[in-house]
Amino acid sequence: xxxxxxxxxxxxxxxxxxxxxxxxxxxxxxxxxxxxxxxxxxxxxxxxxxxxxxxxxxxxxxxxxxxxxxxxxxxxxxxxxxxxxxxxxxxxxxxxxxxxxxxxxxxxxxxxxxxxxxxxxxxxxxxxxxxxxxxxxxxxxxxxxxxxxxxxxxxxxxxxxxxxxxxxxxxxxxxxxxxxxxxxxxxxxxxxxxxxxxxxxxxxxxxxxxxxxxxxxxxxxxxxxxxxxxxxxxxxxxxxxxxxxxxxxxxxxxxxxxxxxxxxxxxxxxxxxxxxxxxxxxxxxxxxxxxxxxxxxxxxxxxxxxxxxxxxxxxxxxxxxxxxxxxxxxxxxxxxxxxxxxxxxx
Amino acid sequence: xxxxxxxxxxxxxxxxxxxxxxxxxxxxxxxxxxxxxxxxxxxxxxxxxxxxxxxxxxxxxxxxxxxxxxxxxxxxxxxxxxxxxxxxxxxxxxxxxxxxxxxxxxxxxxxxxxxxxxxxxxxxxxxxxxxxxxxxxxxxxxxxxxxxxxxxxxxxxxxxxxxxxxxxxxxxxxxxxxxxxxxxxxxxxxxxxxxxxxxxxxxxxxxxxxxxxxxxxxxxxxxxxxxxxxxxxxxxxxxxxxxxxxxxxxxxxxxxxxxxxxxxxxxxxxxxxxxxxxxxxxxxxxxxxxxxxxxxxxxxxxxxxxxxxxxxxxxxxxxxxxxxxxxxxxxxxxxxxxxxxxxxxx
Numbered sequence: 036x037x038x039x040x041x042x043x044x045x046x047x048x049x050x051x052x053x054x055x056x057x058x059x060x061x062x063x064x065x066x067x068x069x070x071x072x073x074x075x076x077x078x079x080x081x082x083x084x085x086x087x088x089x090x091x092x093x094x095x096x097x098x099x100x101x102x103x104x105x106x107x108x109x110x111x112x113x114x115x116x117x118x119x120x121x122x123x124x125x126x127x128x129x130x131x132x133x134x135x136x137x138x139x140x141x142x143x144x145x146x147x148x149x150x151x152x153x154x155x156x157x158x159x160x161x162x163x164x165x166x167x168x169x170x171x172x173x174x175x176x177x178x179x180x181x182x183x184x185x186x187x188x189x190x191x192x193x194x195x196x197x198x199x200x201x202x203x204x205x206x207x208x209x210x211x212x213x214x215x216x217x218x219x220x221x222x223x224x225x226x227x228x229x230x231x232x233x234x235x236x237x238x239x240x241x242x243x244x245x246x247x248x249x250x251x252x253x254x255x256x257x258x259x260x261x262x263x264x265x266x267x268x269x270x271x272x273x274x275x276x277x278x279x280x281x282x283x284x285x286x287x288x289x290x291x292x293x294x295x296x297x298x299x300x301x302x303x304x305x306x307x308x309x310x311x312x313x314x315x316x317x318x319x320x321x322x323x324x325x326x327x328x329x330x331x332x333x334x335x336x337x338x339x340x341x342x343x344x345x346x347x348x349x350x351x352x353x354x355x356x357x358x359x360x361x362x363x364x365x366x367x368x369x370x371x372x373x374x375x376x377x378x379x380x381x
Numbered sequence: 382x383x384x385x386x387x388x389x390x391x392x393x394x395x396x397x398x399x400x401x402x403x404x405x406x407x408x409x410x411x412x413x414x415x416x417x418x419x420x421x422x423x424x425x426x427x428x429x430x431x432x433x434x435x436x437x438x439x440x441x442x443x444x445x446x447x448x449x450x451x452x453x454x455x456x457x458x459x460x461x462x463x464x465x466x467x468x469x470x471x472x473x474x475x476x477x478x479x480x481x482x483x484x485x486x487x488x489x490x491x492x493x494x495x496x497x498x499x500x501x502x503x504x505x506x507x508x509x510x511x512x513x514x515x516x517x518x519x520x521x522x523x524x525x526x527x528x529x530x531x532x533x534x535x536x537x538x539x540x541x542x543x544x545x546x547x548x549x550x551x552x553x554x555x556x557x558x559x560x561x562x563x564x565x566x567x568x569x570x571x572x573x574x575x576x577x578x579x580x581x582x583x584x585x586x587x588x589x590x591x592x593x594x595x596x597x598x599x600x601x602x603x604x605x606x607x608x609x610x611x612x613x614x615x616x617x618x619x620x621x622x623x624x625x626x627x628x629x630x631x632x633x634x635x636x637x638x639x640x641x642x643x644x645x646x647x648x649x650x651x652x653x654x655x656x657x658x659x660x661x662x663x664x665x666x667x668x669x670x671x672x673x674x675x676x677x678x679x680x681x682x683x684x685x686x687x688x689x690x691x692x693x694x695x696x697x698x699x700x701x702x703x704x705x706x707x708x709x710x711x712x713x714x715x716x717x718x719x720x721x722x723x724x725x726x727x
Binding site: 291292294295298299301302303304305306307308309362366369 | 637638640641644645647648649650651652653654655708712715
């Protein structure tokens with residue numbers, strides 16, 4: 036079964052993925068930070084116990100939801116879950132008293148005892164709230180029936196951090212915006228967007244130029260709006276950004292310097308024998324721009340998007356089945372990139 | 382008819398070309414710097430008049446020697462002659478009262494009224510004194526009979542600059558020494574070589590790292606040695622350098638960093654849309670090293686050596702038939718490189 040990051044979805048030239056996340060807590064337990072180890076285990080077991088109810092639903096059954104004991108995973112395996120956006124970095128800072136439910140295709144994950152008792156996430160390729168939101172909503176309903184979530188008529192779902200009160204929902208889209216970044220428009224866009232209750236930030240790293248020109252656009256406000264209204268707002272603004280990015284792309288590829296940058300980035304990735312993560316992220320963004328604008332032919336976008344995940348450090352260690360030195364990792368990364376780009380390109 | 386730089390000769394993995402040059406002056410005329418325009422024209426006509434005698438020789442006839450009036454060439458055409466190593470830069474500083482004889486394959490050239498009345502040059506691909514010296518010697522003999530050269534029993538051939546007195550001969554080989562340069566051994570080698578009556582220097586530019594790692598090894602002393610003894614000495618030392626370079630190459634290609642450098646240099650050249658001359662010279666040296674060591678397959682060395690000449694600025698202008706802006710030149714250079722490398726490489 037292909038994972039979400041191995042496929043390209045709607046508006047895939049600009050949108051990598053869509054994500055819905057619900058923060059939920061059980062009525063009869065304090066927030067995780069206040070739980071002793073035994074109580075944490077109790078929460079893990081309770082949520083794990085709801086798997087049966089979930090798998091009874093015919094829309095959910097096919098996903099192959101299963102429980103993963105995070106404590107039993109190797110360090111590389113744990114980190115690779117973060118690299119695949121299945122869990123948060125915070126979730127694996129400690130390993131005791133935690134649990135994870137995930138689907139075979141990794142579109143669905145439930146972190147147990149992260150900041151809240153439950154962090155339910157549905158992630159889909161491309162711009163796709165039409166599928167991700169109903170699925171998240173359905174899973175949320177079934178869990179709520181089984182586990183009884185902490186809810187207040189006025190404050191909505193109760194969460195450890197007040198910024199999540201209300202819907203407890205964070206919806207986001209991951210956008211590839213090389214042309215808007217290149218055109219120097221991101222600061223202005225970020226400022227406009229913040230006035231609309233949304234926030235946009237670099238996905239990797241917190242510098243002014245995020246790695247691979249990947250940006251996450253998400254809702255900031257969870258109180259006073261319905262889930263559906265929040266999503267509608269986010270989707271509308273995402274579509275505007277998509278149109279702006281496309282327009283900026285068609286402008287910048289008129290410049291020979293940009294076309295040159297695209298092709299020499301491909302040339303290096305398709306031939307190098309050592310590639311660092313930061314060099315990869317810089318160059319793959321140019322190659323993705325090239326593929327999306329038709330400058331580079333015969334390479335599908337989903338291959339690029341898979342690579343971005345597959346060459347992350349822990350993913351490489353898992354593939355190789357052992358810890359790797361820095362040089363060996365750069366070598367394996369280069370081999371994988373070269374294989375991927377040149378096989379499909381011929 | 383292929384020109385010498387379109388072919389690879391003996392020891393072609395390290396040696397690009399072999400050159401013999403004789404400085405000669407006519408008995409009845411002062412050196413060129415002391416000649417008035419009329420007298421210069423007289424010298425040009427005299428030497429040009431010897432063409433008939435040259436073409437009568439059956440070994441020379443096939444070369445298609447012909448006279449070129451340098452004053453009638455465009456600036457790009459004149460500069461391109463320098464880029465093809467047919468004439469010296471000094472020769473085209475002024476255009477009046479000068480003439481050039483050259484063969485179809487550009488192995489033979491006779492500059493008339495450069496520093497001396499006659500500068501006869503024979504250039505061959507690879508390490509090849511066996512062919513270049515006898516041919517230069519034969520042409521020299523015929524010209525001497527026809528024109529009567531200034532010669533002194535004690536000083537040998539009389540030349541304007543005392544450093545050429547004696548044989549008037551400068552013999553040289555152009556070497557590609559990327560591995561010796563990379564290993565940091567060039568300074569020591571240059572110092573040893575100077576004690577043996579030879580000199581080695583970067584072919585392009587006078588910096589410590591010559592462009593494309595091309596070095597010219599030539600005899601320094603013209604007085605007190607016979608032509609043949611000078612050539613024997615030069616050839617022996619060239620062979621030692623060739624062996625040292627090969628040994629250094631087999632060492633450095635064990636390092637993944639060097640292999641990486643070779644392949645990413647190829648990747649950039651085979652894909653870029655803008656390539657400056659200095660970037661080209663840097664990268665093509667790595668590619669040539671890759672081809673010579675078998676790291677890069679399916680690209681013949683003669684293609685690399687042709688490219689080094691063909692992408693020079695004036696050569697590009699002649700190919701395009703007009704003056705070029707800097708960007709347009711970089712674009713045409715990139716197109717030519719890409720075509721050459723990817724056609725033969727598939």
